[in-house]
Amino acid sequence: MLTVLTACAGPHQYYEGTGLHDVTAAEVAGGWNSVEGTRVVLRGDGTALLEDLDGQDFDFEDGWRLSGTGTWQLTDGDGGQVVRLALTARTRVERRFPAPVADPSTPEPPSTYSWFFYVDRDQHEGLVLFFMYGDPDIGNMYVMTRETES
Numbered sequence: 001m002l003t004v005l006t007a008c009a010g011p012h013q014y015y016e017g018t019g020l021h022d023v024t025a026a027e028v029a030g031g032w033n034s035v036e037g038t039r040v041v042l043r044g045d046g047t048a049l050l051e052d053l054d055g056q057d058f059d060f061e062d063g064w065r066l067s068g069t070g071t072w073q074l075t076d077g078d079g080g081q082v083v084r085l086a087l088t089a090r091t092r093v094e095r096r097f098p099a100p101v102a103d104p105s106t107p108e109p110p111s112t113y114s115w116f117f118y119v120d121r122d123q124h125e126g127l128v129l130f131f132m133y134g135d136p137d138i139g140n141m142y143v144m145t146r147e148t149e150s
Contacts, residue, residue: 015132015139017079018120023127025074028083028119031147032129036096038065040085040144048072050087052094054142056115060133064109067092074119081119083129087112117144 025044032040034053041049052065068090075082093109117129129144 020080032144034144042072056131063096065094083117085115
């Protein structure tokens with residue numbers, strides 16, 4: 001019985017960071033894209049523009065996508081660097097398609113919200129930002145890539 005309990009609660013079971021410590025805020029600033037039209041602009045002055053950004057962790061399951069303005073900052077901890085993004089003024093709420101089955105107990109989408117994006121480098125040394133969503137045992141990653149100029 002003890003083995004079963006400790007197997008579910010091991011100290012390294014959940015993600016603790018990328019170990020990256022050499023990224024500057026100037027490198028992170030700019031436009032970022034993800035699936036289904038998600039776009040985030042991190043401005044050099046610490047302000048941000050968000051378009052159709054899904055919730056992280058279990059909030060992803062509610063199916064809302066938030067747009068608005070906010071703030072961001074690059075922080076550095078033991079596990080590596082993280083972009084802390086805060087929506088401070090919501091301008092729009094969308095639903096992911098296909099929309100999850102409506103649950104009457106699902107709370108109203110938040111008017112303010114915070115995300116924690118891990119900072120990493122891809123195989124070409126380009127930056128990527130990501131957070132985990134859904135059940136942490138599964139390890140789903142919501143990845144933001146640098147916006148390409150057209």
